[in-house]
Structures are given as C-alpha cells and as structure tokens.
Amino acid sequence: MSLFGIWPSNNDTADLLPDLQLFGEMQYVNFGNYYGKWVISLLIKPCLPQPVRQYVLRTYTFDSDGKYFLIQHHYWDDSCSSPKLSVLSHGRIQLRSSLIQPGAASGLIKLTNITIIPQDNNAAKELDRIVSMECPGQYWKSWRRYEEHTVYDSRYDEKKKTYNLWTSTYEHSVNSKGNTVHFSDISCMGSLKWAFNELKLLKIQLRPILDDPKKRYKQMKMELLLGDIHSNFRLREYYKPTSFQVALVKQSKDETVYINRHSYVIKHLNTIPMNIYTNGKTPPHLIEKPHLPPYIWGEWTSTRCEARPMGLYLTRRFSFYSEDSTWIGEHKFFSDPFCKIPKFVVTAAGHFILDGPSKELRGTSNIDFHIEKASLTVLDQRMIYDMRLPGMCGKDEWEVNVPKELSSTSGCAQLGITLPSVLNDVVKLEMDYRGSCLLYLGQVETDSLHSASTERPSAFQLPLIKCGEVATYSQGLRDILTNNIYYNSASSIRLSVFYIKCSLIVYAIFR
Numbered sequence: 001m002s003l004f005g006i007w008p009s010n011n012d013t014a015d016l017l018p019d020l021q022l023f024g025e026m027q028y029v030n031f032g033n034y035y036g037k038w039v040i041s042l043l044i045k046p047c048l049p050q051p052v053r054q055y056v057l058r059t060y061t062f063d064s065d066g067k068y069f070l071i072q073h074h075y076w077d078d079s080c081s082s083p084k085l086s087v088l089s090h091g092r093i094q095l096r097s098s099l100i101q102p103g104a105a106s107g108l109i110k111l112t113n114i115t116i117i118p119q120d121n122n123a124a125k126e127l128d129r130i131v132s133m134e135c136p137g138q139y140w141k142s143w144r145r146y147e148e149h150t151v152y153d154s155r156y157d158e159k160k161k162t163y164n165l166w167t168s169t170y171e172h173s174v175n176s177k178g179n180t181v182h183f184s185d186i187s188c189m190g191s192l193k194w195a196f197n198e199l200k201l202l203k204i205q206l207r208p209i210l211d212d213p214k215k216r217y218k219q220m221k222m223e224l225l226l227g228d229i230h231s232n233f234r235l236r237e238y239y240k241p242t243s244f245q246v247a248l249v250k251q252s253k254d255e256t257v258y259i260n261r262h263s264y265v266i267k268h269l270n271t272i273p274m275n276i277y278t279n280g281k282t283p284p285h286l287i288e289k290p291h292l293p294p295y296i297w298g299e300w301t302s303t304r305c306e307a308r309p310m311g312l313y314l315t316r317r318f319s320f321y322s323e324d325s326t327w328i329g330e331h332k333f334f335s336d337p338f339c340k341i342p343k344f345v346v347t348a349a350g351h352f353i354l355d356g357p358s359k360e361l362r363g364t365s366n367i368d369f370h371i372e373k374a375s376l377t378v379l380d381q382r383m384i385y386d387m388r389l390p391g392m393c394g395k396d397e398w399e400v401n402v403p404k405e406l407s408s409t410s411g412c413a414q415l416g417i418t419l420p421s422v423l424n425d426v427v428k429l430e431m432d433y434r435g436s437c438l439l440y441l442g443q444v445e446t447d448s449l450h451s452a453s454t455e456r457p458s459a460f461q462l463p464l465i466k467c468g469e470v471a472t473y474s475q476g477l478r479d480i481l482t483n484n485i486y487y488n489s490a491s492s493i494r495l496s497v498f499y500i501k502c503s504l505i506v507y508a509i510f511r
Contacts, residue, residue, distance in 0.1 A: 034095070034105075034204055035062045038224045038248035047080035047286060055080055057284060058248065060224075066092045070196060073283035078362045083119035083283040085127070088148075093199055100242050100311060102337060104203040104225075109196065114152040117281060118145050146281065201227030201241040206259070209267055220264045222257075223247035228309065231446045231459070239446070242309040246462070291363030292429040294354055297322040297472075300439050300464035305339035309446060313339055316464060318439075320352070323472035326481065327352050327369065335380075345377040346417065347403070349477060358426055358456070366456060369423040372481055376412060377403045387414045424456050430463075438463035 039059045047055050055075040062068045072087040073080070090112040098104040118124040124143040131140055143149060206220040226248070227241025255266045301317040308314060313336065318329040328349040335341045350372035358364040376393060378384055384398045393412035394404040411417040428440040441464070442457025 034202065034224065035064045037061045037251045039251045040246070040248060047075065047078060057286075059251075060226075060248065062093070066094060068093055068199070071280045075283075077288065078364075079288040080284070080286045081288040083285070085119055085123045086117040086280055086283055087114065088117070088280050089114045089196055091154075091196075095202065098201060098203075101201065101203060101244075101307075102311075103205075104201055107199045107202055109199045110154070111152070111196065112154050113150055115148050115150045117148050118143055119283060121145050148281075197236065197239055198226040198229060198241060198245065201244070203244065206257075206264055206266070219267050222250040222266050224250065225307075228446070231443065231457075235446075242311065243307045289363075289430065292431070294365040294367070294427055294429060296320045296354075296367075296427060296429065296439060298466050298470055299468045300466055303463060303465050305334070305337060306462050307337065308444075311335075313337055315339055318464060319470055319474070319477075321470060321473045321477070324478065325351050325353065326474065326477050328474075328477055342379040344379055344383060345403075346374065346415065347377070348374040348417075349481060350420075351481075354427075360456070360458060361426060361428070364426045364428045367425050367427045369425055371417075371419060371421045371423060374406045374411065374417055374419055375403045376406055376415070376417075377401065389414070393417075426456050426460075428460065437466040439466065440464075 037059065038061075040057055047057065055078055057073045057075070057080055059071045060068065061070075068091055070087075070089045074084045074087065076082040076084045092110045092112070094108040095105040096108070098106045100106075116127065118127055124145050127143045127149075131143075141149070203225040205223050205225065207223055209219045209221055224247060225244040228243040228245055229241075230236045230239040250266065252266070256263050257266060258264075297320045299317070299319050302315040305313050305315060313334040315332050315334075316329065318327060320327050326349070328347065330345060330347045332339075332345045333343045335343050348371050350370040352370065353368045355366035355368055358366050376389075378389070378398060378400055381400050384390070384400075387393075389398050389412070392414060393409055394406050395408045396404075398404060406412050406417060407419055411419040411421075426442040430438050430440070432438055440460040443459040443461050445457070
C-alpha cells in the first residue's frame with residue numbers, strides 16, 4: 001500500500017482543491033496597470049519576515065512615466081509594532097515580457113538613490129556599527145534618530161568625485177517639497193545589502209471577491225506580485241528572481257478595468273486609512289499579537305496556488321497527529337500558475353519533534369520532520385523519461401497516475417528526496433482577522449537543491465489554513481510507518497468526505 005492510498009482519490013477532492021481556491025477566474029492584467037500605490041494587505045499576515053530575520057512593511061508607488069518610489073519600514077518585532085528603520089528609494093523602471101514566469105514582466109531598473117531613516121537610538125547605533133565594518137575608508141556623518149541619510153546616489157561618480165549628468169527631481173522626497181535632493185553621505189549600497197532586485201520580476205493579477213459563490217466574478221482586488229528575495233543576503237544583490245513574494249494590493253478608490261471585453265470592478269479592501277503610508281518618516285505601528293503555542297494537530301491545506309523558483313507551482317496539505325507525533329504531507333506540483341495542469345504529487349510521512357521555542361524568530365517553534373516514507377505519483381507521461389525515473393526512483397516500471405514507493409531506492413535524487421532524512425524547520429501559529437487558524441512553515445532556501453546547510457529557515461512560506469480536527473492518531477499511517485500493510489477502505493471514504501468539507505471552508509474564507 002502506498003502513502004497516496006490514505007488520501008482522497010485523485011479523481012475526488014484532490015482535483016477539487018485548486019478550483020475552490022479561486023483560481024478558475026483569476027485574471028492577468030496588462031503591465032500598463034502597474035502604476036499607482038501598492039501596500040501590504042491587512043487581510044493576510046502583513047508582517048511576514050523576509051530572509052535573515054527582517055520584519056518589513058512595504059508600500060510601493062509607480063508613476064505612469066516609469067518613475068517609482070519605494071518605502072520599506074523595518075521593525076524589531078514580528079508584529080511590526082516597534083519600528084527600527086525606514087528605507088526609501090527612487091528610480092525608474094521599464095517592463096518587458098518575462099521568459100521565466102508566464103504572464104509576468106521583467107523589470108529593468110535604474111536606481112536613483114537610497115536613503116535610510118533610523119527610527120530609534122538603537123537602530124542608529126547599529127547602523128554606525130554596520131557601516132564602520134562594511135564600508136571601510138569612507139567618511140560618513142553620525143547616524144541620528146529620525147535623520148535621513150543617503151547611502152547611495154546614482155549621480156555620484158566614485159572615481160571622479162563628481163555627479164553624472166542624469167538629474168531628476170524627487171517629487172516624493174521625505175524632507176522636501178519637490179526639488180531638494182539629498183546627496184550621498186556614503187556609497188556602499190552593495191555592502192549594506194539594500195538591493196531592490198524584487199523589481200526585476202513583476203506580475204499583476206485580479207483575484208475575485210465573492211459574497212455569493214453562485215454569482216459571476218465581477219468584483220476583484222488587484223494584486224502586485226514582486227520577485228522573491230534570495231535567502232542568502234550576501235547573494236541578494238546579484239540574484240535574479242524566479243518566484244514571488246506575498247502579494248501587494250493596489251490602494252485606490254474603486255475603479256473599473258476591461259479584460260477580454262469583460263468589465264471588472266476593482267475594490268479597495270484594506271482595513272486601514274488611505275493616508276497611513278503617505279509619510280515615509282512615520283511608519284505604522286501595528287497592534288502586537290499574542291504568540292500562540294504550537295498546537296499543530298489537525299488538517300491543514302493551502303490557501304492558494306503557491307509559486308516556487310524556476311516556474312513551479314504547487315498546493316500543500318498536511319495532517320498532524322498528537323498521540324504518536326506522526327505527520328503526513330502532500331505536495332502537488334503543477335506547470336501553470338492557475339494550478340490546473342498537474343505534473344506530479346509527492347507524499348511523505350514520518351514522525352515529528354517539537355524542539356522548543358526558536359532563539360531567532362519570536363513566537364516561533366523549532367520542529368524536526370523525520371521523513372521516513374515517501375511516494376511519488378507522476379501525472380505527466382513525459383516526466384517519466386525526462387527525469388529518468390525508471391531504476392533511479394522506486395522499483396519496477398512507472399505508470400501515469402500510479403503511486404510508487406521510494407523507500408527501495410532511498411528516495412529520488414532527481415527530485416531532492418532522501419529517505420530516511422530529517423528536515424530542520426520552524427513552525428508558527430496565528431489567527432487572522434476572521435478567526436481562522438493559520439500555520440506557517442519555514443521558507444525553502446533559494447538554492448535548496450545545491451545547499452547542504454543545516455540552519456533553520458529565517459522566513460516563512462504562505463500560510464496553511466486549518467480546516468478541521470483529526471483523531472489523536474491514524475491507524476493507516478501507523479501501519480505504513482511500521483511496514484504493516486493494512487488498509488481500511490472505509491477510512492478512505494471518510495477522509496474524502498472530510499476533504500470536500502475542508503475545501504469548502506477554504507472557498508468560503510479566502511474569497
């Protein structure tokens with residue numbers, strides 16, 4: 001019996017999940033709609049950490065002539081209630097079709113300047129220390145709280161000690177009314193790792209808002225997806241994104257857009273005042289959230305189609321059992337951003353150990369996933385030969401839509417699966433504004449296939465939503481992990497019905 005057997009059949013709710021995650025009517029928008037103000041939505045967790053434990057709120061403004069103004073407010077805490085510093089940047093951007101992500105654009109950016117504003121004395125002292133180490137031989141004025149320091153200006157020629165001929169006014173400058181330019185105090189953008197490479201990959205999409213599932217999708221929110229950030233900050237400056245971060249939402253009054261002769265109403269959904277992000281010197285103070293204990297038992301599923309580097313997309317679902325600390329997880333991969341064209345399914349199971357609070361991430365617990373069993377189901381005939389699966393991953397011949405155990409070959413090297421193995425991860429629980437319980441697992445390293453690092457992640461993936469409780473243990477999972485092949489078909493039927501219910505919960509909450 002394979003691991004796939006204890007999940008719903010492939011023709012049942014497994015194919016139902018992507019449809020209920022509102023991707024059937026998601027629409028791509030022409031690049032010309034990128035101008036305007038974009039902010040993080042408070043309808044999802046707004047204060048997600050970026051790699052290397054940076055808690056950030058972002059607001060980006062794009063003008064129709066290609067100019068942009070970016071504000072990043074960095075915080076000390078995971079609730080974004082205690083501001084640390086603000087990073088502001090101006091520049092220009094040109095867009096062209098992306099060869100990496102369908103429906104996306106590649107951005108050619110011309111950075112004008114970067115300024116930093118420490119928001120407290122501790123941040124000012126830390127910046128003094130960092131600059132003295134990372135920018136030796138350069139003179140800079142002392143950092144002071146609330147003072148704006150320019151760390152990069154494109155018009156400054158380091159060799160000639162002059163400014164180049166390209167000039168412009170910064171209409172959004174914090175300390176000016178339109179014409180004042182703050183010249184460089186120091187010039188070490190690369191050393192300080194404030195690189196805005198996320199602008200090298202952009203995608204704009206509409207996501208439906210439904211009050212009644214039977215109604216036609218007409219009311220939408222407009223999302224801006226920006227490129228992912230490399231998990232290694234030393235490689236961040238030269239990294240070319242291939243995936244996306246959490247979406248920004250367009251902040252504007254209601255407007256109508258036309259796509260393929262259909263009209264859609266873009267609604268403003270943020271539950272914050274429209275002017276809260278207008279002053280880059282005054283970052284928002286969000287309410288500090290209580291940290292929840294890691295009660296992870298139950299059934300969890302993806303809230304949307306998730307993007308991965310190099311053009312892969314997937315949905316995830318997990319089950320955790322409290323009595324024997326066992327888990328089972330399914331990653332279903334697709335070749336399209338709508339999660340409509342499946343390629344393969346990886347199902348893994350084993351035991352887990354909650355290893356106490358994380359010393360690096362507040363409100364987060366360390367968790368060790370012991371991966372003891374795994375199966376692979378190929379849903380695309382070409383993959384069998386392209387990946388050279390016969391003889392390398394599992395015994396006997398491969399067939400489409402037939403699960404195959406991978407224990408006999410100690411995993412599948414082509415897909416980076418090793419059996420047995422231990423994954424050192426982090427886990428965090430939160431509740432959203434609707435009262436739904438969300439589970440965050442650690443973000444996969446950017447170069448995970450080429451990295452042997454045993455460090456735990458410092459950022460999170462998109463959340464999984466809890467869609468129900470489970471029994472304290474699963475007899476079917478126990479039998480598989482102990483190699484005692486036993487399968488109760490009635491359990492499979494009950495599990496299938498449960499996942500239909502779980503899918504409907506996702507549909508109702510994340511519309």
